[in-house]
Amino acid sequence: MRRWPLIGREAELTRIVGLLRDPGCPAVVLAGPAGAGKTRLVAESASGFAETHAVVWVHATQAARTLPLGAMAPLLPAAAPGPRANLLAWAMDAIVGSAGGRPIVLVADDAHLLDPASAALVHHLTRQATVLATLRTGESCPDPVTALWRQDSAERIDLTPLDRDGTAALVAQALPGVVAPSLVDQLHHLSEGNLLYLSELVAAAVRRDDGDVWRLRRELLRHASRLTDLVQQRMGTVDEQERAVIELVALGEPVDLPELIPLTGAEPVERAEARGLISLGSSGRRVLARLGHPLYGEIVRTRMPSLRMRRHYRDLAEALERGGPHPEDITRIALWRLESDTVSDPAPLVEACRLAWVAHDYPLALRLGHGAWEHGGGVDAAILLATLLNYTERSQEAEDILARVWDEPCDERRRTELVLSRAWSLGFGLGRVAEAKEILDQALETVTGPTFRQDLTVLLMILASMIGDFPAAMRIGTDLLADPSSTPPVRAQALSTYAACGLYTGRYDESVASARRALADADSWRHAVPVITVGLHMNWCAAAQAKGDLVAAEEAIVSLETAMAGPADWDRATDTLSLLRGQLALMRGLPREAARLLHGVVAPELEDRASTMGLTPARQAVYSLARAMLGDGPGAEAAVTAAKRAADRLPEISASLGYGFIGLAYPWAAAAAGELAHAVEYAAESAALSRGRPSFETLALHTAVRLGAPGPVAERLAELATLQDGPFAGLCADHARAALQDDGPGLAEVSRRFEALGMILHATEAAAQASRAHASAGRAASARAAAARAWALGRRCEGARTPALERLSAPGLTAREYEIARLAAGGLANREIAARLVVSERTVENHLRAVYAKLGAGGRTDLGPLLGDE
Numbered sequence: 001m002r003r004w005p006l007i008g009r010e011a012e013l014t015r016i017v018g019l020l021r022d023p024g025c026p027a028v029v030l031a032g033p034a035g036a037g038k039t040r041l042v043a044e045s046a047s048g049f050a051e052t053h054a055v056v057w058v059h060a061t062q063a064a065r066t067l068p069l070g071a072m073a074p075l076l077p078a079a080a081p082g083p084r085a086n087l088l089a090w091a092m093d094a095i096v097g098s099a100g101g102r103p104i105v106l107v108a109d110d111a112h113l114l115d116p117a118s119a120a121l122v123h124h125l126t127r128q129a130t131v132l133a134t135l136r137t138g139e140s141c142p143d144p145v146t147a148l149w150r151q152d153s154a155e156r157i158d159l160t161p162l163d164r165d166g167t168a169a170l171v172a173q174a175l176p177g178v179v180a181p182s183l184v185d186q187l188h189h190l191s192e193g194n195l196l197y198l199s200e201l202v203a204a205a206v207r208r209d210d211g212d213v214w215r216l217r218r219e220l221l222r223h224a225s226r227l228t229d230l231v232q233q234r235m236g237t238v239d240e241q242e243r244a245v246i247e248l249v250a251l252g253e254p255v256d257l258p259e260l261i262p263l264t265g266a267e268p269v270e271r272a273e274a275r276g277l278i279s280l281g282s283s284g285r286r287v288l289a290r291l292g293h294p295l296y297g298e299i300v301r302t303r304m305p306s307l308r309m310r311r312h313y314r315d316l317a318e319a320l321e322r323g324g325p326h327p328e329d330i331t332r333i334a335l336w337r338l339e340s341d342t343v344s345d346p347a348p349l350v351e352a353c354r355l356a357w358v359a360h361d362y363p364l365a366l367r368l369g370h371g372a373w374e375h376g377g378g379v380d381a382a383i384l385l386a387t388l389l390n391y392t393e394r395s396q397e398a399e400d401i402l403a404r405v406w407d408e409p410c411d412e413r414r415r416t417e418l419v420l421s422r423a424w425s426l427g428f429g430l431g432r433v434a435e436a437k438e439i440l441d442q443a444l445e446t447v448t449g450p451t452f453r454q455d456l457t458v459l460l461m462i463l464a465s466m467i468g469d470f471p472a473a474m475r476i477g478t479d480l481l482a483d484p485s486s487t488p489p490v491r492a493q494a495l496s497t498y499a500a501c502g503l504y505t506g507r508y509d510e511s512v513a514s515a516r517r518a519l520a521d522a523d524s525w526r527h528a529v530p531v532i533t534v535g536l537h538m539n540w541c542a543a544a545q546a547k548g549d550l551v552a553a554e555e556a557i558v559s560l561e562t563a564m565a566g567p568a569d570w571d572r573a574t575d576t577l578s579l580l581r582g583q584l585a586l587m588r589g590l591p592r593e594a595a596r597l598l599h600g601v602v603a604p605e606l607e608d609r610a611s612t613m614g615l616t617p618a619r620q621a622v623y624s625l626a627r628a629m630l631g632d633g634p635g636a637e638a639a640v641t642a643a644k645r646a647a648d649r650l651p652e653i654s655a656s657l658g659y660g661f662i663g664l665a666y667p668w669a670a671a672a673a674g675e676l677a678h679a680v681e682y683a684a685e686s687a688a689l690s691r692g693r694p695s696f697e698t699l700a701l702h703t704a705v706r707l708g709a710p711g712p713v714a715e716r717l718a719e720l721a722t723l724q725d726g727p728f729a730g731l732c733a734d735h736a737r738a739a740l741q742d743d744g745p746g747l748a749e750v751s752r753r754f755e756a757l758g759m760i761l762h763a764t765e766a767a768a769q770a771s772r773a774h775a776s777a778g779r780a781a782s783a784r785a786a787a788a789r790a791w792a793l794g795r796r797c798e799g800a801r802t803p804a805l806e807r808l809s810a811p812g813l814t815a816r817e818y819e820i821a822r823l824a825a826g827g828l829a830n831r832e833i834a835a836r837l838v839v840s841e842r843t844v845e846n847h848l849r850a851v852y853a854k855l856g857a858g859g860r861t862d863l864g865p866l867l868g869d870e
Helices: 010-021 038-048 088-100 116-125 143-150 164-174 183-191 195-205 225-235 238-252 257-264 266-274 296-302 305-321 327-339 348-358 361-373 377-392 394-405 412-429 433-446 450-466 470-482 488-505 506-518 532-549 550-561 570-588 589-595 616-627 633-647 655-672 676-689 694-706 712-719 727-740 745-756 760-776 780-794 815-823 830-837 841-855 860-866
Strands: 027-034 052-059 104-109 132-138 155-156 206-209 213-216 278-283 284-289
Touching: 010 027, 010 038, 010 132, 010 155, 027 038, 027 143, 038 104, 052 088, 088 104, 088 116, 116 132, 116 143, 132 143, 143 155, 143 488, 164 183, 164 195, 183 195, 183 213, 183 296, 195 225, 206 296, 225 296, 238 257, 238 278, 238 284, 238 296, 238 305, 238 327, 257 266, 257 284, 257 305, 257 860, 266 278, 266 589, 284 296, 305 841, 327 348, 327 361, 348 361, 348 377, 348 450, 361 377, 377 394, 377 412, 377 760, 394 412, 412 433, 412 450, 433 450, 450 470, 470 488, 488 506, 488 694, 506 550, 532 550, 532 570, 532 727, 550 570, 570 589, 570 616, 589 616, 616 633, 616 655, 633 655, 655 676, 655 694, 676 694, 694 712, 694 727, 712 727, 727 760, 727 841, 745 760, 745 780, 760 780, 780 841, 780 860, 815 830, 815 841, 815 860, 830 841, 841 860
Parallel strands: 027 132, 027 155, 052 104, 104 132
Antiparallel strands: 206 213, 278 284
């Protein structure tokens, strides 16, 4: 089994270590359920004492429990004591003697399994050793073990289940790349914070899907035999009546008690509750039955015969319908009718599908949508199912379904929704923009309802922005937002498109404000257009990055993660999060982190995916950028080639993020391959293709500056700086000017400004260029200082290898010089440094003089920035 990082137990670890160091504490008892991580925690706690103490382990087992001193046998001499010897005194002398005079930490693992003699010995050893014991809660313990924490001077620590944040941190450590937004919640729910269950779930029940996204397997316990055994052991043997109870609860959880009892009888329900197989809780006036542990449901559902499962689903649906269902039961009844093949009316399936869509539970929504369509749901089912298919990148399926109902007679509302859904699948899913615009224009000639006309018009606005006609899109949006009769969903979509237009035209403040304005009013439109939640956050984050505000970009990402937490399960949200986090990591100068976040995006499984918003090619292009900045030319080339293939599937969507990032990736891939001349040419071509989109044009031209060719681009960067909000574009222009003029002080100032924005790789490159400019001007000390600063900054960039850093090297400090420099930068006087290192003050002074000369520092106050102190 994998060795998990110790996350979420830092407070307990600190407390245990502190107690072990306390001479007044003879024993620490760590209690918790099986799988809580007790053994790992005591091992980490005891490991810090290995050099100063004799750490002695006692592993208690059920088998050794029947033997006197059975658990202690490995620690005792082979020769038996004399017939009159005091057994406990003999054993204690042997253990203490084996320590060689060192203090003892005795670790008794699973102390509840100690035989009476071993338990007594552990208790007696508290006089000459510090005891660290673990025990399982809910198990009977020998009296001497219980007495350990009943002593006033001993301590008992009860481990609580890992919280969600701890689960999230562990999953992030265990799974490279990106996890689906719902995965942490699923794992935390199924494991209930139990580390053993969690590790088994991750190891055996999680797989990569579509190349780089982690998800739970379906029928996960079929792939986790060890976990199955653990859960079955906990459940124990159940009779047929108890099995019926837990089967019904497993399928319908939570189940109203008044509806459960008529199906099973009261007595089996009572037995199941007494055994912990189910639990009862109140919700208002309702008494609800739930499983005793979420994994019981996985066991039960996996092993239930299909016919019995269908019968149970039918019984649950009928019971809930008889009892007068609550509004929140609509989806449950619809699903149970579908699963039991007793659907008589598709309308409830359509409504349930819509509710699941609003909750971003796309797997469930698609299941219900297909059911509604297959059971005769007609135009309503076709519209809803096609919408779901469009947003799960299955637009051809959506088009096929819509074509089948296109000529059916329907009222104006349905006709409008049908046109909207088909225009989306044609235009954004299949790249057939002209056809999409044509059916929208035709509909506007016949549709008369003001609300329906607004719906059609806002889609024309979105379409205009997607093909790069930002002036037209913003004209439409201005009219819609000025119309007091515009519905909240229309206003939200108009604001979302405004945010996109602002992103592409340099109006980043307006973009961020539009996105945040719409999200602040999400309750008014979420049920009608839940899908725009992701687009709004994406535009907010991207605009913040474009203006150089990485803090606001992080805020947008966290907001999206919060919005998609819980039961939400949507590939597009996951793709967006990985893209935004990867790009933000690159802006922060962390290419290895960006590559980790996007690991697997060029997998063969992605070949047929052409994301509606260009997400697949954008993610592949950002991965290419990360590989290039790590010096991996072949990896960068493979990724950008895959991105271009994916983007070319939707050639008319010229304003997509995919094409923008591809234009940036090509020059960096060429640079990583050592083809600098071609790289600069590619940067110029990318800039030319990005005309009209200042953010991408700025990034493309600034690429040339970073590659050492500022001459052809400096003037245009200065022009672009006047067209964009925020400090980033202006800083890129200043960088080009300083590099063109070989201005060492100017480049050093640019480096400091990039660092202030949190763009550490940009700062490193500018510092390295400043060093070379100083050297060319004969300013050797300044050149060394800039080189030292670049070196220190570069240590924070995860091994980035860009052309500007090729000749960058460490400033040549010896280990002792570096140690003294760090202490001096931390504020210690020479006398304090000498005392700490046990050297003379003169030695410290000599080393500092050498440090100043090598770094080009004027004194100790310059050392912090040169050594990379933040």
